[in-house]
Amino acid sequence: MNSLLRLAGTRLFYGIITLVVVSIVIFFAVELLPGDVAQQILGRDATPETLAALRERLGLNDPAILRYLSWLRGIVQGDLGASLVTGQPIGDLVIGRLGNTLFLAAFAAIVAIPLALFLGVMAALYRDTWFDRTINTVTLAAISLPEFFIAYILVLFFSIGFSFQMSGPLAVIAAFVLLALLRGILQARKTGETSGIQLVIAAVFLLILLNGYFRFLPLTTEPMRVLPSLSRMSEDTDFGERIFNSILPMLTLVLVTTAYTMRMTRANIVNILAAPYIEMATLKGVPPARIIFWHALPNAWAPIINVVALTLAYLITGVVVVEAVFVYPGLGQLLVDSVAKRDITMVQACCLIFAAAYVLLNMMADVFAIATNPRLLHPK
Amino acid sequence: MSDPIDTMVDQAPLPIDTETKLRRFWRLLKAAPLSVWFSLVVLACYAVLVVFAGVIAPFPETEIVAGSFLPASAEHPMGTDALGRDFLSRMIYAAQNTVLIAIVTTLISFTIGGFLGLLAATLGGWLDQGLGRAVDVLMAIPPLIFALLLLSIFGTSTLNLILIIALVDATRVFRMARAVAMGVVVMEYVEAALLRGEGLLWTVTREVLPNTIAPLMAEFGLRFCFVFLTISALSFLGLGIQPPAADWGTMVRENAALISFGEMTPLYPAAAIGLLTICVNFIVDWLLKISSGLKE
Numbered sequence: 206m207n208s209l210l211r212l213a214g215t216r217l218f219y220g221i222i223t224l225v226v227v228s229i230v231i232f233f234a235v236e237l238l239p240g241d242v243a244q245q246i247l248g249r250d251a252t253p254e255t256l257a258a259l260r261e262r263l264g265l266n267d268p269a270i271l272r273y274l275s276w277l278r279g280i281v282q283g284d285l286g287a288s289l290v291t292g293q294p295i296g297d298l299v300i301g302r303l304g305n306t307l308f309l310a311a312f313a314a315i316v317a318i319p320l321a322l323f324l325g326v327m328a329a330l331y332r333d334t335w336f337d338r339t340i341n342t343v344t345l346a347a348i349s350l351p352e353f354f355i356a357y358i359l360v361l362f363f364s365i366g367f368s369f370q371m372s373g374p375l376a377v378i379a380a381f382v383l384l385a386l387l388r389g390i391l392q393a394r395k396t397g398e399t400s401g402i403q404l405v406i407a408a409v410f411l412l413i414l415l416n417g418y419f420r421f422l423p424l425t426t427e428p429m430r431v432l433p434s435l436s437r438m439s440e441d442t443d444f445g446e447r448i449f450n451s452i453l454p455m456l457t458l459v460l461v462t463t464a465y466t467m468r469m470t471r472a473n474i475v476n477i478l479a480a481p482y483i484e485m486a487t488l489k490g491v492p493p494a495r496i497i498f499w500h501a502l503p504n505a506w507a508p509i510i511n512v513v514a515l516t517l518a519y520l521i522t523g524v525v526v527v528e529a530v531f532v533y534p535g536l537g538q539l540l541v542d543s544v545a546k547r548d549i550t551m552v553q554a555c556c557l558i559f560a561a562a563y564v565l566l567n568m569m570a571d572v573f574a575i576a577t578n579p580r581l582l583h584p585k
Numbered sequence: 586m587s588d589p590i591d592t593m594v595d596q597a598p599l600p601i602d603t604e605t606k607l608r609r610f611w612r613l614l615k616a617a618p619l620s621v622w623f624s625l626v627v628l629a630c631y632a633v634l635v636v637f638a639g640v641i642a643p644f645p646e647t648e649i650v651a652g653s654f655l656p657a658s659a660e661h662p663m664g665t666d667a668l669g670r671d672f673l674s675r676m677i678y679a680a681q682n683t684v685l686i687a688i689v690t691t692l693i694s695f696t697i698g699g700f701l702g703l704l705a706a707t708l709g710g711w712l713d714q715g716l717g718r719a720v721d722v723l724m725a726i727p728p729l730i731f732a733l734l735l736l737s738i739f740g741t742s743t744l745n746l747i748l749i750i751a752l753v754d755a756t757r758v759f760r761m762a763r764a765v766a767m768g769v770v771v772m773e774y775v776e777a778a779l780l781r782g783e784g785l786l787w788t789v790t791r792e793v794l795p796n797t798i799a800p801l802m803a804e805f806g807l808r809f810c811f812v813f814l815t816i817s818a819l820s821f822l823g824l825g826i827q828p829p830a831a832d833w834g835t836m837v838r839e840n841a842a843l844i845s846f847g848e849m850t851p852l853y854p855a856a857a858i859g860l861l862t863i864c865v866n867f868i869v870d871w872l873l874k875i876s877s878g879l880k881e
Contacts, residue, residue: 226722235738342620345870349862351814353821353837354855357844361852365845381863384620391619434845522727526818530841540730541822544737552737559730567725 213572220568227560228280231553232273242289242549263289280557290548299536299554305438306528306535309451310520313458317520318513321463325470330497332475335390335403340467342385347464352523356457356530363453364434379413386410436533454531458523466516473508477501506577514570518563613875621871624864631680631861638681644671646678647829654843663850666840672850675831679854683820683832684861687813690747690754694812695805698755702762703789703797706770717763720756728753729815733824741824746816754812761804765797772796803876806869810862817858833858 235242243259244251260266264275279286285295328337347355358378386407436450477483478501486496525537532538536555543551614621634641644650647670655665663672705713723731735749769775770793778788819825820834828835833854840851 223722223725227725230722230726231734234734238738345866346859346863349810349814349866350859351817351821351834351855351862353818353834354852354859357837357841357852357855360844384623387619518727522729525729525733526821529822540733541824544733544741544824547737547740549737552734556726556730556734560726563727563730564725 209576212575216568216572220564223564224561225277227564228277228557229273231556231560232276233269235549235553236269245547245549285554286550288548289550290546295551295554298539298551299558302534302536302539303558305533306524306537308447309454309458309528309533309535310517310524312448312451312455313462313520314517316455317459317462318466318516320459321466321516322470322509322512324463325467326474326497328467328471329474329478332471335386337471339385339403341471343382344464344468346381346385347460348468352457352461352526353530355460356453356527359453359456359460360434360530363432363456379410383407383410383414434531436531438534451531451533454527454533457527457530458520461523462516462519465519466512469512469515470509473512474501474505476508477505480504503577507574510573510577511570514566514573518566521559521562521566617871620867624867627860627864628868631684634677634680635684638677642671642674642677644674646670646675646831657850663853666836672836672853675836676833676854676857679831679833679836680857682826682830683813683817683834683858686743686747686826687809687816690751690816691805691809691812693747693751694754694758694808695801697751698758699762699801701755702759703766703793705759706763706766707775707785707789707793713763716759720759723753723756724760728757729818732815732819736819736824741827743826743830746819746825750812750815750819753815754808757811758804758808762797762801765800766793769793769796800876803869803872806865806872810865810869813858813862 238245243256243263243265247255247259264272276286283296285299287294288298324340328340331337386403390403390407432453433450434453436454438447438450442450483496483500486500491500524535525541527533528535528537529541536558540552540555540559543555649669650671651661651665651669653665653667653669655661655669657664661671661673663676666672666675701716705716726734732749732753735752736745739745739749775788775792778792783791816825817832817834820832821838823835823838825834826832828839836854837851843851
C-alpha cells in the first residue's frame with residue numbers, strides 16, 4: 206500500500222510538470238504572432254498612440270516571461286484574467302459553463318461506459334459470429350460519421366418526427382445496416398452458421414430501404430416534438446429539466462463514444478481470452494461464467510480502466526462539436542465563440558481547462574491500472 | 586558485347602518481381618469481402634467528382650442562380666441554398682475543395698511526421714529524446730482543442746487551417762513512424778548498410794522506408810480520415826474552410842435551420858463526409874488484415 210501511495214505521488218508530480226509545460230505552450234504560442242496582441246486587436250486602426258495605450262493597459266510592455274509568471278500565479282489563485290474583447294473577468298463566465306459541460310459529459314459517461322463494456326464483452330465472447338461481425342461493422346461506421354451528422358439524425362427522429370420525406374433518410378440508414386448485415390451473413394455462410402434472426406432483421410431493413418423509393422409503408426406520423434433540439438439552460442433550471450434538455454446531446458455523445466469504447470474493450474478481452482491460462486481453465490472444465498469473472502476479469506481491469514479513461518478524454522473534445530449543434534451553454538461553445546471573436550485570453554483559459562482535464566484523466570488511468578495490477582508496481 | 590551476367594542482374598529480376606506482386610495483390614483483391622469492393626467503387630466515384638467537378642456540376646460554384654431555399658426540382662435536383670445557389674453544384678465543388686485540402690494536409694503531416702519519426706528511430710540519442718519529449722507535450726493537449734488555440738492566434742484562413750492541422754497530426758504520425766521504424770532499424774541489414782558506409786539519407790530511404798511501407802499505407806488512410814473529419818468539424822463550427830468556397834462542413838452549418846422543418850438537404854453533405862470516411866476505414870481495415878499475415 207505504501208509503495209502504491211508513493212507511486213501515486215510520483216505520477217501526480219509528473220502530471221503537474223506536464224501541466225506546467227502545457228501552460229507554457231498555451232501561453233507562448235501567442236508570442237509566435239507577427240507583431241503582438243495589441244496590433245491584432247487594433248488591426249488597421251492602429252496609431253502609435255492607441256497601440257502604446259493598449260499595450261500599457263494589457264501590460265504588454267513587460268517581458269513575456271514576467272507576464273507568464275503573473276498569469277500562472279493568477280491561475281493558481283483562481284484568477285483566470287480578463288476577456289480580451291469584453292474586459293470581463295474570465296473566471297465568472299467559465300465556472301457556470303464548466304459545470305454544464307461536466308454535467309453533460311458525466312451524463313453521457315454514465316450511460317455510455319456500462320453499455321460499451323457490456324457490448325464489448327459480448328462481442329468478444331461471441332467473436333466471429335454474425336452478432337460480432339454486424340456490431341463490428343456498425344461501430345466502424347459510427348466512428349467514421351461526423352458527430353454533427355449523428356446529432357442531426359437524432360434531431361430529425363426525436364424532435365421533429367417522422368414525416369413523409371423522412372422515408373429517404375430512413376432508407377439511407379437502412380442501407381448502412383443492411384450492408385453491415387450482408388457482410389455478416391456472407392461471412393457466416395462460409396462457416397455455415399446462418400441463423401434465422403439475421404435474415405429476418407435483414408428483411409425488415411430491406412423493406413425500409415425499398416420504402417424510401419416506393420413509399421408503400423405509412424411511416425408518416427404527426428410531428429412528435431418529443432425532445433428539445435436546443436438545450437436551453439439557465440442557472441435556475443431544475444435538475445429534471447436539465448436532464449430532459451440534455452438528452453439529445455447526451456445520446457449523440459453516447460453513440461460516438463460507445464463505438465470507440467466497445468471496439469477497444471472487445472480487442473482487450475479477446476487478447477485475454479487467448480491467454481494459455483484461460484485455455485487451461487476451459488480444458489479443466491471450469492464453467493464459462495467462472496472463467497470470465499474469476500480468471501479473465503482480474504487481468505482485464507487494467508485495460509478496461511485505460512479504455513474508460515480514454516473514453517472520458519474523448520468525451521472532453523467531443524463536447525465541443527455537440528454543444529455547437531444543440532447550442533448547449535457549455536465550455537466548448539464558449540471556446541468556439543471565443544475563437545471566432547479571437548478573444549485570445551479566453552481561448553487560453555478554456556484550452557488550459559480542457560488540457561488539465563485531459564492530463565488528469567490520463568494520470569488517474571495510470572494510477573488505477575497499477576493499483577489493479579501488482580506486477581506493474583515492480584518494474585524490471 | 587555486354588557481359589551476360591551483368592545483363593541478368595540488371596534486367597531479369599525486376600519485371601518478374603513486380604508481376605508477382607501485382608498478381609498477389611489481384612489475388613487478395615478477388616478474395617476481398619463485399620465491403621471492400623463497395624468501398625473501392627465509392628472511392629472511384631469520389632475521385633471522378635474531385636477531378637471533373639467543373640465539368641459535372643450544372644451551375645458555377647458561387648453564382649446565385651435562383652431564389653433562396655427552393656425545394657428540389659428538375660432544374661435543381663437538390664434545391665437551392667440560403668443565397669439561391671444550386672445545392673447539387675455546391676455539393677460537387679465541395680468534394681473537390683474538402684477532399685483536396687484533406688489530402689494535401691495529410692501529405693504534409695506525413696512528410697514532416699514520417700521523416701522525423703524515421704530519423705529519430707535511425708539516429709536515436711538526443712535528437713530522438715528531444716523530438717519525443719516535444720511530441721509528448723503537444724499530445725498532452727487534445728488535438729481539436731490545440732487546433733482551436735492555434736486558429737484563434739493565427740486567424741482562420743485555408744492556408745492556416747492546412748498548416749495547423751498538419752502540425753497537430755504530424756505528432757501522431759511521428760509516434761507511429763518511430764515505433765514502426767524502431768522494429769526495423771535493429772535488423773541486420775540496416776546495421777550492414779550503416780557499417781558499409783552508406784549515407785544516412787540513403788539508409789533511411791532505401792533500407793528503412795521500404796520495410797515500413799505497408800503499415801504506413803494503412804496509417805495514411807486512418808490519418809486521412811482523422812484530418813478529413815477534423816477539417817469538416819472545424820468548417821461546421823465556422824472556423825475551417827471559409828465561404829464563399831463550397832465545403833461540406835460549412836454547407837451543413839449554413840443550411841442547418843432547414844432541419845427543424847423536417848427538410849433533408851442539410852444532411853446530404855454530412856452523409857457525403859460519412860460515406861467517404863466509412864469507405865476509407867473499410868479499406869484500411871482490410872489492408873491491416875492482409876498485411877498482418879492473413880489471419881482469417
